[in-house]
Amino acid sequence: MVGSLRVRALIVSVLLLAGFLLAWHFAVQGGIKDTGMDPEYAKLMGLTATQGGSAMPGPLAVGETMWKHLANPFYDNGPNDKGLGIQLAYSIGRVLVGYGLAALVAIPLGFLIGMSPLMNRALDPFIQVLKPISPLAWMPLALYTIKDSTLSSVFVIFICSIWPMLLNTAFGVGSVRKEWLNVARTLEVGPFRQAFTVILPAAAPTILTGMRISIGIAWLVIVAAEMLVGGTGIGYFVWNEWNNLSITNVIVSILAIGVVGMLLDQILAVITRLVTYPE
Amino acid sequence: MTSRYLSIEGIARRFSAGGKRTTVFEDLWFAMDKGDFACIIGHSGCGKTTVLNILAGLDAPDDGVVAVDGKAIEGPSLDRAVIFQSHALLPWRTVLGNVSYAVSSRHPRWSRDQVRAHALKFIELVGLKGSETKHPAELSGGMKQRVGIARALSIEPKILLMDEPFSALDALTRGTLQDEVRRICLETAQTVFMITHDVDEAIYLADRIVLMTNGPEAVIAEIVENPLPRDRRRLDIHKQPDFYAVRNHLIDFLVERSRTFKASLPDGYQRRHPPRVRPSAAPNPTPDGDARAA
Ligand SMILES: Nc1ncnc2c1ncn2[C@@H]1O[C@H](COP(=O)(O)OP(=O)(O)O)[C@@H](O)[C@H]1O
Ligand SMILES: [Mg+2]
Numbered sequence: 286m287v288g289s290l291r292v293r294a295l296i297v298s299v300l301l302l303a304g305f306l307l308a309w310h311f312a313v314q315g316g317i318k319d320t321g322m323d324p325e326y327a328k329l330m331g332l333t334a335t336q337g338g339s340a341m342p343g344p345l346a347v348g349e350t351m352w353k354h355l356a357n358p359f360y361d362n363g364p365n366d367k368g369l370g371i372q373l374a375y376s377i378g379r380v381l382v383g384y385g386l387a388a389l390v391a392i393p394l395g396f397l398i399g400m401s402p403l404m405n406r407a408l409d410p411f412i413q414v415l416k417p418i419s420p421l422a423w424m425p426l427a428l429y430t431i432k433d434s435t436l437s438s439v440f441v442i443f444i445c446s447i448w449p450m451l452l453n454t455a456f457g458v459g460s461v462r463k464e465w466l467n468v469a470r471t472l473e474v475g476p477f478r479q480a481f482t483v484i485l486p487a488a489a490p491t492i493l494t495g496m497r498i499s500i501g502i503a504w505l506v507i508v509a510a511e512m513l514v515g516g517t518g519i520g521y522f523v524w525n526e527w528n529n530l531s532i533t534n535v536i537v538s539i540l541a542i543g544v545v546g547m548l549l550d551q552i553l554a555v556i557t558r559l560v561t562y563p564e
Numbered sequence: 565m566t567s568r569y570l571s572i573e574g575i576a577r578r579f580s581a582g583g584k585r586t587t588v589f590e591d592l593w594f595a596m597d598k599g600d601f602a603c604i605i606g607h608s609g610c611g612k613t614t615v616l617n618i619l620a621g622l623d624a625p626d627d628g629v630v631a632v633d634g635k636a637i638e639g640p641s642l643d644r645a646v647i648f649q650s651h652a653l654l655p656w657r658t659v660l661g662n663v664s665y666a667v668s669s670r671h672p673r674w675s676r677d678q679v680r681a682h683a684l685k686f687i688e689l690v691g692l693k694g695s696e697t698k699h700p701a702e703l704s705g706g707m708k709q710r711v712g713i714a715r716a717l718s719i720e721p722k723i724l725l726m727d728e729p730f731s732a733l734d735a736l737t738r739g740t741l742q743d744e745v746r747r748i749c750l751e752t753a754q755t756v757f758m759i760t761h762d763v764d765e766a767i768y769l770a771d772r773i774v775l776m777t778n779g780p781e782a783v784i785a786e787i788v789e790n791p792l793p794r795d796r797r798r799l800d801i802h803k804q805p806d807f808y809a810v811r812n813h814l815i816d817f818l819v820e821r822s823r824t825f826k827a828s829l830p831d832g833y834q835r836r837h838p839p840r841v842r843p844s845a846a847p848n849p850t851p852d853g854d855a856r857a858a
Contacts, residue, residue, distance in 0.1 A: 471642075563699065
């Protein structure tokens with residue numbers, strides 16, 4: 286069989302997916318149905334006991350639930366019953382605010398560190414100590430000081446997305462080719478114009494790579510943060526559905542988290558491609 | 565003190581690496597007039613780039629001064645344009661973008677259209693018309709170096725500084741570019757200071773060739789006056805009567821004397837006034853009455 290690599294890869298992907306769905310479907314099929322049970326008792330015992338099958342939903346049930354969510358993603362029936370779209374929007378909103386603030390701090394600070402050997406050395410011990418701290422470890426301190434769960438999760442996103450952006454900016458700025466800087470110097474380009482016309486475009490691919498890593502981490506962390514503080518957001522939704530024992534909804538949310546994460550990553554990938562220059 | 569257009573007055577440059585101080589050169593003197601084309605030749609590592617960087621203002625001497633037009637230079641200036649060995653084009657800008665960047669630095673008040681028109685003029689001058697929307701990555705080595713030349717010329721500098729501008733090019737491209745640089749510099753009476761280690765390039769382009777001994781602590785051994793007529797052409801330059809005299813003199817220096825010169829300084833050698841020689845096929849008197857003429 287001939288065909289481009291792309292087509293062949295697509296066929297293999299589809300086959301793998303189909304195989305997985307089939308295996309999943311048969312793995313959760315029930316055994317013999319026990320019909321002699323008192324309906325009231327059966328209700329108490331749940332599906333596992335009554336039907337002998339697994340409580341794990343099959344692909345068809347998940348697909349059906351997913352369809353319901355997709356058909357009406359933004360309904361709002363009070364605090365414990367909001368559409369998947371609303372929950373995702375809350376999470377994306379927090380990520381964007383925390384991430385945006387981090388970029389506002391990290392990029393100028395990264396410029397400073399990249400351009401000044403003094404600041405590089407002076408700030409290095411702080412960065413080395415702060416960087417490896419799990420972002421969730423900040424949560425109690427944030428809740429205690431800020432006293433607001435939403436702002437606290439925004440803070441946690443801020444603190445976890447700042448490091449890759451900061452380090453990549455500093456590295457990108459610090460390793461701008463000397464000859465490009467010399468071109469600007471011989472043309473008597475002022476420091477501001479030099480920063481925007483030479484250093485920024487030269488370091489942009491490295492900075493964007495840091496921003497792409499950061500958005501990935503932020504999206505990982507927001508789910509955990511929302512599980513911790515509750516209220517709204519996709520992380521809270523997953524945990525709430527677990528408490529409701531609605532595994533179907535948990536699986537649908539997991540898929541949604543994956544898709545949104547992929548989209549965020551792809552957006553940054555496209556921007557990175559736009560600012561990358563061939564040498 | 566001197567009324568020369570560009571004068572290097574007793575400069576020294578020292579680097580300390582790993583607690584050891586090495587003197588690249590010290591008490592170095594050289595001067596040129598307006599419209600002069602000078603080439604400096606010497607072996608790799610003798611300090612040619614260091615001299616050029618000091619002239620450009622990208623580096624500062626540890627002692628001594630460099631004066632242009634009677635004023636000591638402090639830092640880089642738009643009056644002195646540099647053509648870098650590695651072309652140093654900004655890869656995210658097009659050909660036009662690279663040249664315009666220089667033009668708009670020179671003329672910050674110009675409108676977009678003025679900058680564009682001026683840049684295009686110089687792109688055309690170096691024969692790159694039609695490639696102005698290309699990025700450096702899409703250009704051959706020779707074309708990149710042309711952009712570098714257009715960028716340097718577009719700011720209409722008082723002095724053009726070139727650091728082995730053609731060394732990375734193939735022979736054919738190098739020849740064409742040498743022709744164009746010579747034509748442009750003669751037409752505009754451009755003052756040029758250029759580094760090369762190609763003897764033929766020096767003979768074709770330069771009025772004066774500065775011979776630098778091997779480093780460290782390199783000195784200017786002598787200044788060779790080019791005896792060839794101004795209207796020399798690259799294709800039949802080897803038919804000029806004095807060509808082999810000057811060529812052999814330069815090669816003899818690079819092969820032998822660059823190494824041994826410092827050990828046996830000629831009588832009356834002064835760093836401030838290195839001997840001037842004018843190699844010639846016929847035994848005719850040289851301006852300074854130097855004995856080393858071939
Ligand atoms: N920034 C520097 N630090 C230490 N040593 C240097 C530096 N720049 C140049 N040198 C030394 O100075 C000498 C002259 O270098 P350079 O001017 O580049 O030589 P050339 O251009 O003639 O090949 C070399 O020995 C080199 O190692
Ligand atoms: Mg050099």
